[in-house]
Amino acid sequence: MPDLSTASGLVAALNEGNRRALARVISHIENNDALAQPLLAALYPQAGAAHLIGVTGAPGTGKSTLVNGMALAFRQQGLTVGIVAVDPTSPFSGGALLGDRVRMRDLAGDPGIFIRSMATRGSLGGLAQTTADVVMTLDAAGFARVIIETVGVGQSEVEIASTAHTTIVVEAPGLGDEVQAIKAGILEIADIFAVNKADREGADRTVMALQMMLALGGTGHQQILHHGRMLPVDLPPAPPADGWTPPIHKTVATQNQGIAALVEAIEAHRGYLQHSGLRQTRDRLRAATELRMILRDLLLQRTLAAIPAADIAALVHAVAAREIDPYSAAQRLVARTTS
Amino acid sequence: MPDLSTASGLVAALNEGNRRALARVISHIENNDALAQPLLAALYPQAGAAHLIGVTGAPGTGKSTLVNGMALAFRQQGLTVGIVAVDPTSPFSGGALLGDRVRMRDLAGDPGIFIRSMATRGSLGGLAQTTADVVMTLDAAGFARVIIETVGVGQSEVEIASTAHTTIVVEAPGLGDEVQAIKAGILEIADIFAVNKADREGADRTVMALQMMLALGGTGHQQILHHGRMLPVDLPPAPPADGWTPPIHKTVATQNQGIAALVEAIEAHRGYLQHSGLRQTRDRLRAATELRMILRDLLLQRTLAAIPAADIAALVHAVAAREIDPYSAAQRLVARTTS
Numbered sequence: 001m002p003d004l005s006t007a008s009g010l011v012a013a014l015n016e017g018n019r020r021a022l023a024r025v026i027s028h029i030e031n032n033d034a035l036a037q038p039l040l041a042a043l044y045p046q047a048g049a050a051h052l053i054g055v056t057g058a059p060g061t062g063k064s065t066l067v068n069g070m071a072l073a074f075r076q077q078g079l080t081v082g083i084v085a086v087d088p089t090s091p092f093s094g095g096a097l098l099g100d101r102v103r104m105r106d107l108a109g110d111p112g113i114f115i116r117s118m119a120t121r122g123s124l125g126g127l128a129q130t131t132a133d134v135v136m137t138l139d140a141a142g143f144a145r146v147i148i149e150t151v152g153v154g155q156s157e158v159e160i161a162s163t164a165h166t167t168i169v170v171e172a173p174g175l176g177d178e179v180q181a182i183k184a185g186i187l188e189i190a191d192i193f194a195v196n197k198a199d200r201e202g203a204d205r206t207v208m209a210l211q212m213m214l215a216l217g218g219t220g221h222q223q224i225l226h227h228g229r230m231l232p233v234d235l236p237p238a239p240p241a242d243g244w245t246p247p248i249h250k251t252v253a254t255q256n257q258g259i260a261a262l263v264e265a266i267e268a269h270r271g272y273l274q275h276s277g278l279r280q281t282r283d284r285l286r287a288a289t290e291l292r293m294i295l296r297d298l299l300l301q302r303t304l305a306a307i308p309a310a311d312i313a314a315l316v317h318a319v320a321a322r323e324i325d326p327y328s329a330a331q332r333l334v335a336r337t338t339s
Numbered sequence: 340m341p342d343l344s345t346a347s348g349l350v351a352a353l354n355e356g357n358r359r360a361l362a363r364v365i366s367h368i369e370n371n372d373a374l375a376q377p378l379l380a381a382l383y384p385q386a387g388a389a390h391l392i393g394v395t396g397a398p399g400t401g402k403s404t405l406v407n408g409m410a411l412a413f414r415q416q417g418l419t420v421g422i423v424a425v426d427p428t429s430p431f432s433g434g435a436l437l438g439d440r441v442r443m444r445d446l447a448g449d450p451g452i453f454i455r456s457m458a459t460r461g462s463l464g465g466l467a468q469t470t471a472d473v474v475m476t477l478d479a480a481g482f483a484r485v486i487i488e489t490v491g492v493g494q495s496e497v498e499i500a501s502t503a504h505t506t507i508v509v510e511a512p513g514l515g516d517e518v519q520a521i522k523a524g525i526l527e528i529a530d531i532f533a534v535n536k537a538d539r540e541g542a543d544r545t546v547m548a549l550q551m552m553l554a555l556g557g558t559g560h561q562q563i564l565h566h567g568r569m570l571p572v573d574l575p576p577a578p579p580a581d582g583w584t585p586p587i588h589k590t591v592a593t594q595n596q597g598i599a600a601l602v603e604a605i606e607a608h609r610g611y612l613q614h615s616g617l618r619q620t621r622d623r624l625r626a627a628t629e630l631r632m633i634l635r636d637l638l639l640q641r642t643l644a645a646i647p648a649a650d651i652a653a654l655v656h657a658v659a660a661r662e663i664d665p666y667s668a669a670q671r672l673v674a675r676t677t678s
Contacts, residue, residue: 044666088492151492156495157493158493291654294666294669295672296638300638320626320627322384325379325380326629327633
């Protein structure tokens, strides 16, 4: 039996399908302890086969129930499913009401499903990287589909979802803010739209609003990733704008309506990405973003470790006292490490 | 007349109360163009007098209307007010419905009020820094109170609000998710609670839920800032837990009810921070966080500039192909710049 106190033992157990080992690996990664780096380095080459699905939408759109239904549909096709919830309002991350949690039990006890919720109140910027690492771990552990559920209101959360291969934006009628969500730039990241709670009044209006927005100027997933500051990457030319038109699917997740068609659309998009070469592009963009984030943190750690804490404290004091601005202070710290 | 095409000209005009100059300064900062750094360096020493108020809460709690009312109340006391909206559902940032926008016109035309909305879909981590810079600019421009409105669902947004001197968490009855918002860790950042839409059924239940949570274990603002990875700072000992108990204020912002008491509570908290020395602590923590974020970006820029783009692209390619994990790749880039 593998030794679960070592990185190699944990990876061996994970590869045998040991779910306890998987949970432990994720904890090490989340805690960023001594085993985290060796685990990530060992798992990374194993990953890359999973199809990553981002699901995002405002609170109240019912996206958790939708994710639940999607997971069950994938299971019926014999596909294993990992779920990563970074949404504080999700039942998966323990934030929701009793009814939701009961519904979530549909998934419990099935070894082909693994659910992990992320602590959404950590350090600035840390959430995105930890989420990427946990998603990679589920990928490496062999899950065929990994669903990342985020709340489509926070900037980081939307960006996390949009790094998936297929991004689903969930809307719902009657929230009063469906138009807002669209305006907030969420339209641009959608590969597929789900209008959930479609048995409610106003569902057709929501669908029509989305259709109009799409007709006015869908820009495609690519663009929002370019807007972020990225590592320079040699990119293949952008795909024709008509390569993929985000379909709009009406669903009633609580009654399992429309889920099969939604899952079909995901698989169609998966095929499209592969045939068009876009899957490779997205994987490269994700790699570039990840490398950039890791490099940034690594450089900061090294620089701070190289300067006496008292000197840093003195500089912080000077900034707080407005004797120096933080930009000049940062320049000064950089100069010290390079001289 | 000052030359608005130079940093010194812009700062001179800003100091004369020229609102067009102020708007231009903010645009330079947002675009991060050649004038941004000199402007920030010139403005930083001028800032520090404003009281910074973070207002955060889920969509639908009516926080924009509340901010509107607070701004008017401050104006009646003769205080100037800057508003920075980083909430995609806020009328201030153009995401809301017509009614909200009409209500917002109360503030238009008053030179003692300046409203700026932030683009909420930028690059990872960039939003927090740009918001901090814009808030600092309004502070430097002499606004006595600067209100930062964010949506209390996203991680970054909550963190942005919690860097203010006084953080107000807005709840509302009948949203079905008020309990969720509390659970998501938002409780810990509140200096003051506003239960808005208090004329709705369930308002007392929301108040009671908050009271219970507070009784069970309020931890105070300090803690959440320590949870984030911070620059080492010499901190004064934590204040006694009973130093400030977050008051809970019922408001009906649309009818201007409870606003005066809320604004009084803000001023009381402002006094408390000053007397207890906590204001200095918070300013130092903000300076430390800011210095850390700026240093991190600066180090990344320098490192990337020092390595040929083709080499970086090759490494990104290797990461995407799973030939190397991004952690080892980052280590390799660091090694190149230090050898």
